[in-house]
Amino acid sequence: MKIDANARYRTSHEWARKEGSVIVTGISDHAQESLGDIVFVEFPEVGKTLKQGQTFGVIESVKAASDLYMPMSGTITAVNEALGGDPSAVNKDCYGAGWLIKFEPTSPAEWDGLLSASDYEKEAAAH
Amino acid sequence: MAPFAGYEMPITYPTGAVEEHLITRRSVGLFDIDHMGQIEVSGPGADDFVSRLVTAKVLDMKDGDARYSLLLDEKGGVTDDLFIYRLPGRWWIVVNASNREADFAWFRKNAPSGVKVEDRSEDTYMIAVQGPRAIELLGLAADFDVPGMIRFTSAEGKLLGVPCLVGRTGYTGEDGAELFFPAREARKLWEGLLDLAAEKGIEAAPIGLAARDSLRFEAGMPLHGHEISPSINPVEAGFKWACDLEKDFVGKKAVTDLAATGPSRKLVGLDVTGGVPREGYEVQDPDGKTVGLCVAGMFCPTVKKYAANAFVAPELSKAGTALKVVIHGKPKDAVVVKRPLYVPAYRR
Incomplete structure (x- = not known):
């Protein structure tokens, strides 16, 4: 399992990484591996404000559809449109080209409550 | 791995379902489909018995011919779909794993005395080799003329030394074959075909259930329990062509009635x-x-x-x-x- 040491995580397998004033989010390597080939991503509208833990979209693999959860509260500033043409980037490069959304955090302190890379690694390994 | 009709089946191999699908379309996919059932029917009266139970015309089949058919109940519901092989002195009928026991019981129950119905699933292994280069690969493995076989026929011979019944049939929309052989030879033939492909520079890979489903779906083939089922009449699913309305068969009245009124x-x-x-x-x-x-x-x-x-x-x-x-x-x-x-x- 690959881990991005600079990111923080939710137990539902989303990662969050600070990029200037925004947070970038995607799904972890453990998640893409267990979902299998990703074939579709449903994104939220840009400008939408969502609370931590709310679903921001759906990721569909060959096997199943899974909800995606906001790692922190925030307002969506961008979605990865490039995945519309080829969602396999989520499988190939989940921490890079396979990012899902960017958002402006509305409660920045929530960052401290997310799992560190090493804690997530232990959590994911146990499941 | 996932449970499927009592078997542990790979949904995908490490290749991934999408790539497995594409490999089958561009070169060769190998499908481990031992879960499929095989019923053998023989003895005096077997021809008329098979003809009466299945929807397809079968009495004109010559030794070696293979044909698709449905199996209906009296109400015209599709209890299974089958591939029927006419072999010298016997019928070889391939059934879906989840319906195997019910099909076998149905055949047994309806068989007149003298007709022998045997479930050959346990001692028979089944592998499908499908894709544009499948026949080329099998031709290299065979001691008989696989490339000379025409579609919907079968032949017997050895592949890598293993005695096989080879049907030029499949469930992917590609050319290819389905192999029936003694279960104890499964590993030898499976690994031998993959090794031979690698040696000859023919791209080939094992294909899981997910890609098997997307291949058949794209090619418009039905999967029992989905496009056809006991609550679906062949006319509704567009399978009247698989019913020979010039003969008598179980469920015929329901088919002709629905065809007359329109579904x-x-x-x-x-x-x-x-x-x-x-x-x-x-x-x-x-x-x-x-x-x-x-x-x-x-x-x-x-x-x-x-x-x-x-x-x-x-x-x-x-x-x-x-x-x-x-x-x-x-x-x-x-x-x-x-x-x-x-x-x-x-x-x-």
């Missing part, structure tokens, strides 16, 4: 935008009224579409009809399209 629902293909349709999802008309359910749906890697099969009223079944499929609570645009999405290689 109240028909199987259609839907091209969906904005999500992945799946089995059980609701189909709506543009006004939001429920008009049917998806019986299968998925991403189709070769045609690059999100597509479903659904039963809808005949007036909504014309290609170009605008409908909706409800995905995660939201109605998404869908349009009725001509099936199959991918025209099988041997029909082009």
Whole structure:
């Protein structure tokens, strides 16, 4: 399992990484591996404000559809449109080209409550 | 791995379902389908007995011929679909894993005295080798002329030293073959074919259940329990062609009756935008009224579409009809399209 040491995580397998004033989010390597080939991503509208833990979209693999959860509260500033043409980037490069959304955090302190890379690694390994 | 009809089956191999699908379309896919059942029927009266139970015309079949058929109950419901091989002195009938026991019991129950019905599934292994280079690969492995075989025939001979019944048949829309051989030789033949492909520079890979499903779906082939089932009449699913109405068979009256009155629902293909349709999802008309359910749906890697099969009223079944499929609570645009999405290689 690959881990991005600079990111923080939710137990539902989303990662969050600070990029200037925004947070970038995607799904972890453990998640893409267990979902299998990703074939579709449903994104939220840009400008939408969502609370931590709310679903921001759906990721569909060959096997199943899974909800995606906001790692922190925030307002969506961008979605990865490039995945519309080829969602396999989520499988190939989940921490890079396979990012899902960017958002402006509305409660920045929530960052401290997310799992560190090493804690997530232990959590994911146990499941 | 996932449980499937009592077998542990790989949904995908490490290659991944989408790539497995594409490899089968461009070169060779190997399918471990030992779960499929085989019923052998022989003895005096076997020909008329088989003809009476199955929908397809079989009495004209010559030794070596292979043919698709349905198995119906008295009400015309599809209890299974079959591949029937006419072999010297016997019938070799391939059935779906989940229906194997019921099919066997049905054949046994209806068999007149003198007709022998045997379940050969346990001692028979089955591998499908499918794709544009499948026949080339099998030709290299065989001690007989596999490339000379025509579609929907079978032949017996040795592949890598293993005695096989080879049917030039399959369930992917590609050319290829299905192999039946003693179960104890499974590993030898499976690994031997993959090794031979590697040695000869023929791209080949094992293919899991997910790609098996998307390959058959694209090519317009039915999967029992989805496009056909005991609650579906062949006329509704577009399978009247598999019924020989000039002979008598179990369920014939229900087929001819429905063909005469016209079905109240028909199987259609839907091209969906904005999500992945799946089995059980609701189909709506543009006004939001429920008009049917998806019986299968998925991403189709070769045609690059999100597509479903659904039963809808005949007036909504014309290609170009605008409908909706409800995905995660939201109605998404869908349009009725001509099936199959991918025209099988041997029909082009």
